[in-house]
Amino acid sequence: MSGILVFAEQREGKLNRVTYEAVVAGQRLAAGLGLPLSVVLLGSGVDSIAQELATKKADAVYLVNNQHLERYTPDGFSLAMRQVIEQLQPQYVLLAHTYLVRDFAPKLATSLGKALVADCVGYKLEGKVLTLVRQIFQGKINADVSIHDSAPILVSFQAGAFRGDDAEAGSAEVKNLSVQLSADQIRLQPQELFREAKQSVDLTQSKIIVSVGRGIKEKDNIAIVEKLAAALDADIGASRPICDSGWLPMERQIGSSGQTVAPKLYLAVGISGAIQHVVGMKNASTIVAINKDANAPIFDIADLGVVGDLFEVVPALVDEIEKAKAEG
Amino acid sequence: MKIIVCVKQVPSRDAILRINESGTWIQDRDIAYDVNEPDAYAVEEALQIKEKLVEQGGSAEVIICSLGPDRVQMAIKEGLAKGADRAIHICDPAFDNLDALAQARVMAEVIGKEGFDLIFTGLQSDDYGFAQTGVILGELLGVPSATIAMAVELHDGNKSVRVKRELEAGWFQWYQMPTPASISIQSGLNQPRYATLKGIMNAKKKEIRKVTLADLSISKDLLAPKQTVEKVYFPVKSKKTEIIEGSAKEAAAKLVTKLKQMRAF
Numbered sequence: 328m329s330g331i332l333v334f335a336e337q338r339e340g341k342l343n344r345v346t347y348e349a350v351v352a353g354q355r356l357a358a359g360l361g362l363p364l365s366v367v368l369l370g371s372g373v374d375s376i377a378q379e380l381a382t383k384k385a386d387a388v389y390l391v392n393n394q395h396l397e398r399y400t401p402d403g404f405s406l407a408m409r410q411v412i413e414q415l416q417p418q419y420v421l422l423a424h425t426y427l428v429r430d431f432a433p434k435l436a437t438s439l440g441k442a443l444v445a446d447c448v449g450y451k452l453e454g455k456v457l458t459l460v461r462q463i464f465q466g467k468i469n470a471d472v473s474i475h476d477s478a479p480i481l482v483s484f485q486a487g488a489f490r491g492d493d494a495e496a497g498s499a500e501v502k503n504l505s506v507q508l509s510a511d512q513i514r515l516q517p518q519e520l521f522r523e524a525k526q527s528v529d530l531t532q533s534k535i536i537v538s539v540g541r542g543i544k545e546k547d548n549i550a551i552v553e554k555l556a557a558a559l560d561a562d563i564g565a566s567r568p569i570c571d572s573g574w575l576p577m578e579r580q581i582g583s584s585g586q587t588v589a590p591k592l593y594l595a596v597g598i599s600g601a602i603q604h605v606v607g608m609k610n611a612s613t614i615v616a617i618n619k620d621a622n623a624p625i626f627d628i629a630d631l632g633v634v635g636d637l638f639e640v641v642p643a644l645v646d647e648i649e650k651a652k653a654e655g
Numbered sequence: 656m657k658i659i660v661c662v663k664q665v666p667s668r669d670a671i672l673r674i675n676e677s678g679t680w681i682q683d684r685d686i687a688y689d690v691n692e693p694d695a696y697a698v699e700e701a702l703q704i705k706e707k708l709v710e711q712g713g714s715a716e717v718i719i720c721s722l723g724p725d726r727v728q729m730a731i732k733e734g735l736a737k738g739a740d741r742a743i744h745i746c747d748p749a750f751d752n753l754d755a756l757a758q759a760r761v762m763a764e765v766i767g768k769e770g771f772d773l774i775f776t777g778l779q780s781d782d783y784g785f786a787q788t789g790v791i792l793g794e795l796l797g798v799p800s801a802t803i804a805m806a807v808e809l810h811d812g813n814k815s816v817r818v819k820r821e822l823e824a825g826w827f828q829w830y831q832m833p834t835p836a837s838i839s840i841q842s843g844l845n846q847p848r849y850a851t852l853k854g855i856m857n858a859k860k861k862e863i864r865k866v867t868l869a870d871l872s873i874s875k876d877l878l879a880p881k882q883t884v885e886k887v888y889f890p891v892k893s894k895k896t897e898i899i900e901g902s903a904k905e906a907a908a909k910l911v912t913k914l915k916q917m918r919a920f
């Protein structure tokens with residue numbers, strides 16, 4: 328085929344919507360390089376998802392049905408994808424950089440003697456030469472990465488790098504592809520998915536959230552932002568390190584492994600704006616960031632920003648809010 | 656039970672980063688360095704497993720493995736001071752700026768020769784952020800791997816390990832696999848200890864074995880980068896943030912006026 332192959336992700340029979348972002352990357356790259364585009368779906372009894380994928384513009388959707396792929400395991404998915412790649416001989420394999428992909432794609436790439444270009448935020452195409460854009464230093468800096476390798480080249484894209492809604496509609500042919508797997512090749516036994524005991528804090532309904540990050544430095548300083556939250560009648564949220572340290576309970580965590588919120592107003596105090604935090608709050612109507620580093624990635628998504636020391640700005644803010652409230 | 660903990664030293668989260676003159680990397684002199692955050696949790700997890708095994712009458716050895724220039728000895732010593740038994744420092748100019756696969760090839764050869772029951776890595780490095788090393792090590796060494804671990808439990812007389820994996824949006828899943836295995840640790844699964852003064856003193860006597868290219872049978876060809884960072888730069892902001900200027904007090908007053916206009920509170 329020597330084209331572009333997009334990996335479609337499903338878990339427990341449900342398509343992960345972020346797959347469409349990889350499809351968009353695939354459609355654009357296919358157009359730019361003049362290559363055919365295929366999508367591959369692994370699982371067991373997931374024909375309807377293949378049909379769903381086939382409503383997007385692509386040359387083919389390959390469906391790999393195998394009982395050993397019913398539950399995701401890195402062994403099963405990596406071995407199956409390797410056989411798919413051997414059969415289809417794609418030039419590029421594109422994946423969305425999800426928790427599932429980061430669990431098996433490096434293994435797949437290694438088994439092919441390749442290095443995965445992981446977590447890219449975009450690409451540049453000059454003629455037929457592809458350069459990938461990756462974030463380094465937790466999103467503070469971008470890097471242009473060139474590839475010196477033979478096909479297949481494996482690339483994963485960060486969530487949000489493309490808009491899934493931009494996927495062009497079409498009608499692809501669904502084709503079956505078979506792989507050989509045996510139970511003894513799968514060394515990991517997965518158990519049921521579960522959630523921790525029900526959360527008592529639901530931030531998804533909050534109107535205003537004051538969220539605190541590591542810029543707060545010490546547990547005792549949390550009181551400073553609690554005052555701000557009280558003045559605004561807001562709920563408190565936090566970045567992961569604050570919850571990891573036990574300064575606030577886990578259920579206050581916002582981001583990819585915490586809650587996804589969309590309040591009217593989100594104040595990020597001493598939060599750098601790493602992608603895993605941003606995916607949990609980028610849909611807030613108004614985002615205000617207070618950070619001493621003018622280059623902090625949070626300023627890329629904030630509507631309003633104060634570049635300054637939170638230990639000065641936050642108390643001043645509390646004073647001004649009280650004043651404004653007194654004035655009515 | 657032999658546990659290898661891969662510890663990377665990275666620029667501090669607080670470091671103000673500047674780009675070097677050729678625009679190919681940051682200016683990496685004169686900035687502060689720290690242990691990569693999840694790696695500190697990996698060290699703690701290894702120490703806790705060892706302590707538990709010792710309590711049950713067993714034994715374990717915790718070995719820190721770090722690849723990087725001389726400065727990474729700081730990160731190694733931190734692990735030793737907290738209680739790791741010894742360390743391996745992989746150090747050679749030939750190992751600078753390798754891509755994820757090439758770097759892991761070097762580490763895998765060293766770790767393979769050393770022997771292991773468990774390899775712990777952090778799930779992602781702050782600088783390159785490959786998010787791959789633990790999984791690649793598993794594949795190169797022919798052992799299973801699991802990522803984003805929020806708990807690690809040994810079973811069946813240490814012949815298998817149960818890992819609680821974090822999935823998106825608050826979901827978790829336990830996986831069981833045979834040892835030896837490679838596990839990528841997520842932050843927050845324990846509370847890392849601080850080194851004590853006694854620990855720091857003890858660490859001075861602990862072995863740090865240096866490994867260079869000459870000690871390995873790896874061919875230089877295998878280390879040829881398949882990915883090269885051509886250029887680094889500050890990202891162009893896609894959204895126009897309105898920056899509110901002035902002293903803290905002035906900025907606060909202006910911000911409140913704006914928020915009021917927007918009926919934000």
Ligand SMILES: Cc1cc2nc3c(=O)[nH]c(=O)nc-3n(C[C@H](O)[C@H](O)[C@H](O)COP(=O)(O)OP(=O)(O)OC[C@H]3O[C@@H](n4cnc5c(N)ncnc54)[C@H](O)[C@@H]3O)c2cc1C
Nearest residue numbers: 540541542566567582583584585597598599603604619637
């Ligand atoms: C798989 C995975 C899942 C993750 N899930 C999540 C998640 O759900 N939620 C989450 O938040 N993170 C998550 N993370 C972690 C994420 O990558 C970042 O490490 C984290 O969000 C950083 O938190 P922070 O911004 O508080 O800290 P830092 O990145 O350390 O930023 C602190 C900020 O405070 C600023 N600052 C310091 N002092 C001051 C001061 N005096 N005044 C003003 N500003 C100051 C600094 O300039 C800096 O920008 C995840 C990571 C991975 C790999």
Ligand SMILES: Nc1ncnc2c1ncn2[C@@H]1O[C@H](COP(=O)(O)O)[C@@H](O)[C@H]1O
Nearest residue numbers: 661662722776777779780785786787788
């Ligand atoms: N140079 C290194 N020395 C020691 N460990 C490393 C090194 N690079 C990566 N690692 C380990 O691999 C993990 C993931 O790194 P990465 O794949 O670069 O995101 C880190 O958290 C470390 O545990």
